[in-house]
Amino acid sequence: MADTEFKIFAKRLSTKYRRNRKVEAFAKELFEKIYLPESEDDPVDETLPRTYKAYYYGQNDISELASKISGSLDTGNFAEYIQTDSDDTIEYPCDSFRPWFPDIDSSNYCACIAERFKDIIDHAAAPKTKDTTLAATSGGVPAIQMATLKEKYGIGLVAETGSVCPNDGCQKSLFTYRADL
Structure with a gap:
Protein backbone atom coordinates (compact mmCIF):
# COMPACT_ATOMS: atom_id res chain seq x y z
CA MET A 1 0.00 0.00 0.00
CA ALA A 126 -11.00 18.50 -1.24
CA PRO A 127 -13.82 16.93 -3.25
CA LYS A 128 -12.63 14.07 -5.36
CA THR A 129 -13.71 14.41 -8.98
CA LYS A 130 -12.89 12.49 -12.08
CA ASP A 131 -10.54 14.51 -14.23
CA THR A 132 -11.00 13.90 -17.93
CA THR A 133 -7.63 15.36 -18.84
CA LEU A 134 -5.22 13.76 -16.39
CA ALA A 135 -5.81 10.95 -13.95
CA ALA A 136 -4.53 12.24 -10.63
CA THR A 137 -3.42 8.87 -9.26
CA SER A 138 -1.91 7.59 -12.47
CA GLY A 139 1.18 9.73 -12.59
CA GLY A 140 -0.30 12.01 -15.24
CA VAL A 141 -1.56 9.38 -17.70
CA PRO A 142 -4.57 10.83 -19.55
CA ALA A 143 -7.84 9.41 -18.26
CA ILE A 144 -8.91 8.29 -21.74
CA GLN A 145 -5.66 6.35 -22.13
CA MET A 146 -6.14 4.91 -18.63
CA ALA A 147 -9.59 3.59 -19.62
CA THR A 148 -8.07 1.84 -22.64
CA LEU A 149 -5.31 0.34 -20.52
CA LYS A 150 -7.84 -0.85 -17.97
CA GLU A 151 -9.79 -2.63 -20.71
CA LYS A 152 -6.66 -4.16 -22.21
CA TYR A 153 -4.83 -5.21 -19.03
CA GLY A 154 -7.59 -5.27 -16.46
CA ILE A 155 -8.34 -3.01 -13.56
CA GLY A 156 -6.09 -5.10 -11.32
CA LEU A 157 -2.82 -3.85 -12.78
CA VAL A 158 -3.77 -0.21 -12.56
CA ALA A 159 -5.33 -0.47 -9.12
CA GLU A 160 -2.61 -2.63 -7.62
CA THR A 161 0.36 -0.66 -8.82
CA GLY A 162 -1.07 2.82 -9.34
CA SER A 163 0.56 2.69 -12.79
CA VAL A 164 4.05 2.67 -11.29
CA CYS A 165 6.66 -0.06 -11.07
CA PRO A 166 5.85 -2.30 -8.09
CA ASN A 167 9.52 -3.12 -7.39
CA ASP A 168 10.76 -1.76 -4.08
CA GLY A 169 11.81 1.86 -4.36
CA CYS A 170 11.50 2.04 -8.17
CA GLN A 171 8.31 4.10 -8.60
CA LYS A 172 8.89 4.60 -12.35
CA SER A 173 5.81 4.88 -14.53
CA LEU A 174 4.76 1.67 -16.25
CA PHE A 175 3.93 3.70 -19.33
CA THR A 176 6.03 5.82 -21.63
CA TYR A 177 4.91 9.20 -22.81
CA ARG A 178 5.35 10.68 -26.22
CA ALA A 179 4.93 14.25 -27.30
CA ASP A 180 1.79 15.00 -29.24
CA LEU A 181 2.69 15.65 -32.85
Whole structure:
Protein backbone atom coordinates (compact mmCIF):
# COMPACT_ATOMS: atom_id res chain seq x y z
CA MET A 1 0.00 0.00 0.00
CA ALA A 2 1.30 3.45 -0.90
CA ASP A 3 2.18 5.86 1.88
CA THR A 4 -0.44 8.49 2.57
CA GLU A 5 0.57 12.12 3.06
CA PHE A 6 -0.51 11.94 6.68
CA LYS A 7 1.49 8.76 7.31
CA ILE A 8 4.66 10.41 6.01
CA PHE A 9 3.95 13.56 8.02
CA ALA A 10 3.18 11.69 11.26
CA LYS A 11 6.20 9.41 10.97
CA ARG A 12 8.51 12.40 10.51
CA LEU A 13 7.09 14.07 13.59
CA SER A 14 6.90 10.91 15.69
CA THR A 15 10.66 10.59 15.98
CA LYS A 16 10.75 13.74 18.08
CA TYR A 17 7.25 14.24 19.48
CA ARG A 18 5.68 10.82 20.05
CA ARG A 19 7.89 9.77 22.94
CA ASN A 20 6.50 6.53 24.41
CA ARG A 21 2.82 7.10 23.61
CA LYS A 22 0.78 4.71 21.50
CA VAL A 23 0.53 5.68 17.84
CA GLU A 24 -3.23 6.18 18.05
CA ALA A 25 -2.83 8.64 20.93
CA PHE A 26 -0.11 10.51 19.07
CA ALA A 27 -2.11 10.72 15.83
CA LYS A 28 -5.17 11.96 17.70
CA GLU A 29 -3.08 14.58 19.50
CA LEU A 30 -1.83 15.92 16.16
CA PHE A 31 -5.42 16.52 15.04
CA GLU A 32 -6.41 17.94 18.44
CA LYS A 33 -3.63 20.51 18.25
CA ILE A 34 -4.61 21.84 14.82
CA TYR A 35 -8.41 21.61 15.08
CA LEU A 36 -10.36 24.37 16.80
CA PRO A 37 -13.91 23.06 17.43
CA GLU A 38 -16.68 25.49 16.59
CA SER A 39 -19.47 23.53 18.26
CA GLU A 40 -20.05 20.80 20.81
CA ASP A 41 -19.70 18.18 18.09
CA ASP A 42 -16.02 17.32 17.94
CA PRO A 43 -15.18 14.90 15.11
CA VAL A 44 -11.61 14.58 16.40
CA ASP A 45 -12.83 13.41 19.80
CA GLU A 46 -15.49 11.13 18.27
CA THR A 47 -13.03 9.29 16.00
CA LEU A 48 -12.11 5.85 17.32
CA PRO A 49 -8.55 5.04 18.46
CA ARG A 50 -8.28 2.22 15.90
CA THR A 51 -9.06 4.76 13.17
CA TYR A 52 -6.19 6.97 14.33
CA LYS A 53 -3.94 3.93 14.34
CA ALA A 54 -4.98 3.20 10.73
CA TYR A 55 -4.27 6.84 9.80
CA TYR A 56 -0.81 6.64 11.36
CA TYR A 57 0.11 3.45 9.50
CA GLY A 58 -1.41 4.66 6.23
CA GLN A 59 -4.08 1.96 6.15
CA ASN A 60 -6.84 4.59 5.88
CA ASP A 61 -6.68 8.02 4.37
CA ILE A 62 -7.86 10.96 6.45
CA SER A 63 -10.45 12.23 3.93
CA GLU A 64 -13.53 11.71 6.09
CA LEU A 65 -12.10 13.40 9.18
CA ALA A 66 -10.42 16.09 7.10
CA SER A 67 -13.70 17.04 5.44
CA LYS A 68 -15.26 17.56 8.88
CA ILE A 69 -12.47 19.73 10.31
CA SER A 70 -10.89 21.56 7.37
CA GLY A 71 -12.79 24.80 7.98
CA SER A 72 -11.64 25.09 11.60
CA LEU A 73 -7.87 24.70 11.57
CA ASP A 74 -5.58 26.65 13.87
CA THR A 75 -1.99 26.49 12.61
CA GLY A 76 -0.83 28.83 15.38
CA ASN A 77 -1.83 26.37 18.09
CA PHE A 78 -0.16 23.53 16.21
CA ALA A 79 3.01 25.60 15.75
CA GLU A 80 3.16 26.15 19.52
CA TYR A 81 2.74 22.40 20.08
CA ILE A 82 5.79 21.50 18.00
CA GLN A 83 7.99 24.35 19.22
CA THR A 84 11.11 23.27 21.08
CA ASP A 85 13.76 25.20 22.94
CA SER A 86 16.75 23.05 22.15
CA ASP A 87 18.78 23.88 19.03
CA ASP A 88 19.84 20.23 18.83
CA THR A 89 16.27 19.04 18.43
CA ILE A 90 15.30 21.72 15.90
CA GLU A 91 17.73 20.36 13.33
CA TYR A 92 15.82 17.09 12.80
CA PRO A 93 12.40 18.65 11.98
CA CYS A 94 14.10 21.16 9.70
CA ASP A 95 15.89 18.40 7.80
CA SER A 96 12.74 16.25 7.67
CA PHE A 97 10.56 18.95 6.13
CA ARG A 98 13.14 20.54 3.83
CA PRO A 99 11.70 18.74 0.75
CA TRP A 100 8.54 20.86 1.14
CA PHE A 101 10.21 23.98 2.51
CA PRO A 102 13.74 24.50 1.16
CA ASP A 103 14.21 27.63 3.30
CA ILE A 104 13.09 26.03 6.58
CA ASP A 105 15.25 26.95 9.56
CA SER A 106 15.08 27.42 13.32
CA SER A 107 13.17 30.69 12.97
CA ASN A 108 10.30 29.36 10.84
CA TYR A 109 10.14 25.57 11.25
CA CYS A 110 7.03 25.64 13.47
CA ALA A 111 5.02 27.67 10.99
CA CYS A 112 6.26 25.57 8.05
CA ILE A 113 5.34 22.26 9.66
CA ALA A 114 1.94 23.59 10.77
CA GLU A 115 1.31 24.83 7.23
CA ARG A 116 2.26 21.42 5.83
CA PHE A 117 -0.26 19.71 8.11
CA LYS A 118 -2.95 22.21 7.09
CA ASP A 119 -2.17 21.51 3.41
CA ILE A 120 -2.46 17.76 4.00
CA ILE A 121 -5.86 18.18 5.66
CA ASP A 122 -7.11 20.59 2.98
CA HIS A 123 -5.93 18.24 0.22
CA ALA A 124 -7.65 15.27 1.85
CA ALA A 125 -10.85 17.27 2.36
CA ALA A 126 -11.00 18.50 -1.24
CA PRO A 127 -13.82 16.93 -3.25
CA LYS A 128 -12.63 14.07 -5.36
CA THR A 129 -13.71 14.41 -8.98
CA LYS A 130 -12.89 12.49 -12.08
CA ASP A 131 -10.54 14.51 -14.23
CA THR A 132 -11.00 13.90 -17.93
CA THR A 133 -7.63 15.36 -18.84
CA LEU A 134 -5.22 13.76 -16.39
CA ALA A 135 -5.81 10.95 -13.95
CA ALA A 136 -4.53 12.24 -10.63
CA THR A 137 -3.42 8.87 -9.26
CA SER A 138 -1.91 7.59 -12.47
CA GLY A 139 1.18 9.73 -12.59
CA GLY A 140 -0.30 12.01 -15.24
CA VAL A 141 -1.56 9.38 -17.70
CA PRO A 142 -4.57 10.83 -19.55
CA ALA A 143 -7.84 9.41 -18.26
CA ILE A 144 -8.91 8.29 -21.74
CA GLN A 145 -5.66 6.35 -22.13
CA MET A 146 -6.14 4.91 -18.63
CA ALA A 147 -9.59 3.59 -19.62
CA THR A 148 -8.07 1.84 -22.64
CA LEU A 149 -5.31 0.34 -20.52
CA LYS A 150 -7.84 -0.85 -17.97
CA GLU A 151 -9.79 -2.63 -20.71
CA LYS A 152 -6.66 -4.16 -22.21
CA TYR A 153 -4.83 -5.21 -19.03
CA GLY A 154 -7.59 -5.27 -16.46
CA ILE A 155 -8.34 -3.01 -13.56
CA GLY A 156 -6.09 -5.10 -11.32
CA LEU A 157 -2.82 -3.85 -12.78
CA VAL A 158 -3.77 -0.21 -12.56
CA ALA A 159 -5.33 -0.47 -9.12
CA GLU A 160 -2.61 -2.63 -7.62
CA THR A 161 0.36 -0.66 -8.82
CA GLY A 162 -1.07 2.82 -9.34
CA SER A 163 0.56 2.69 -12.79
CA VAL A 164 4.05 2.67 -11.29
CA CYS A 165 6.66 -0.06 -11.07
CA PRO A 166 5.85 -2.30 -8.09
CA ASN A 167 9.52 -3.12 -7.39
CA ASP A 168 10.76 -1.76 -4.08
CA GLY A 169 11.81 1.86 -4.36
CA CYS A 170 11.50 2.04 -8.17
CA GLN A 171 8.31 4.10 -8.60
CA LYS A 172 8.89 4.60 -12.35
CA SER A 173 5.81 4.88 -14.53
CA LEU A 174 4.76 1.67 -16.25
CA PHE A 175 3.93 3.70 -19.33
CA THR A 176 6.03 5.82 -21.63
CA TYR A 177 4.91 9.20 -22.81
CA ARG A 178 5.35 10.68 -26.22
CA ALA A 179 4.93 14.25 -27.30
CA ASP A 180 1.79 15.00 -29.24
CA LEU A 181 2.69 15.65 -32.85
